[in-house]
Amino acid sequence: MAEPAKLTLYSYWRSSCSQRVRIALNIKGLEYEYKAVNLLKGDHFDPEFEKLNPMKYVPALVDGDTVIGDSFAIILYLEDKYPQHPLLPQDAKKKALNLQAASIVGSSIQPLQNLPVLQFIENKFNADEKLTWAQNHINKGFAALEKLLKEHAGKYATGDEVQLADVFLAPQIYAGLVRFQIDMSLYPTLARLNDAYNELPAFQAALPQRQPDAPSPS
Numbered sequence: 031m032a033e034p035a036k037l038t039l040y041s042y043w044r045s046s047c048s049q050r051v052r053i054a055l056n057i058k059g060l061e062y063e064y065k066a067v068n069l070l071k072g073d074h075f076d077p078e079f080e081k082l083n084p085m086k087y088v089p090a091l092v093d094g095d096t097v098i099g100d101s102f103a104i105i106l107y108l109e110d111k112y113p114q115h116p117l118l119p120q121d122a123k124k125k126a127l128n129l130q131a132a133s134i135v136g137s138s139i140q141p142l143q144n145l146p147v148l149q150f151i152e153n154k155f156n157a158d159e160k161l162t163w164a165q166n167h168i169n170k171g172f173a174a175l176e177k178l179l180k181e182h183a184g185k186y187a188t189g190d191e192v193q194l195a196d197v198f199l200a201p202q203i204y205a206g207l208v209r210f211q212i213d214m215s216l217y218p219t220l221a222r223l224n225d226a227y228n229e230l231p232a233f234q235a236a237l238p239q240r241q242p243d244a245p246s247p248s
């Protein structure tokens with residue numbers, strides 16, 4: 031019998047978009063080969079990598095002859111192809127809530143604090159402006175997520191099961207805390223969820239500092 035094709039994830043240790051996919055793969059118990067793409071060295075501009083992700087972003091996933099270069103698309107693909115430990119509920123309303131929360135992170139927070147945007151602001155203004163810019167957009171998104179989820183959250187964002195919203199939230203909260211000094215006491219629901227994520231092996235194994243390309247602690 032043919033060996034099942036091995037999954038390969040092109041990732042950068044500190045990329046929150048890659049972290050989402052690492053969490054989803056871990057939750058679904060899928061083994062994968064980790065290929066590091068060093069964003070600081072510009073590996074993502076290599077023409078060979080561009081064949082995997084035409085936007086020249088991480089992550090990219092290769093599964094046999096399937097190549098996907100976007101974390102949302104990758105996670106929805108994994109959900110269809112590997113339905114174990116589903117990340118989207120059957121209930122239409124709860125599913126929409128998960129998609130909404132994921133979209134707030136993926137469309138209204140992360141793109142505004144992506145590396146080239148921050149580099150542009152730092153070059154045009156200074157490092158303080160860069161931080162203020164990132165904090166404004168993260169706080170706007172977190173305030174919306176706090177309002178949206180506080181009525182629905184159980185142990186996790188939309189109930190007592192880990193779902194898509196959690197997969198997107200955890201890396202963004204991590205980045206907010208570690209890279210952008212966000213005061214999470216303003217968002218008690220999100221802060222509580224973050225404590226719950228920190229207890230889960232699938233989330234722990236996906237943390238930036240646990241990745242093979244993370245710099246060793248000094």
Ligand SMILES: N[C@@H](CCC(=O)N[C@@H](CS)C(=O)NCC(=O)O)C(=O)O
Binds near residue numbers: 099100101102136141
């Ligand atoms: N919508 C894309 C966004 C991907 C993205 O912005 N990736 C960032 C890291 S989280 C990146 O590669 N940044 C490097 C750059 O823009 O030069 C996704 O969800 O995969």
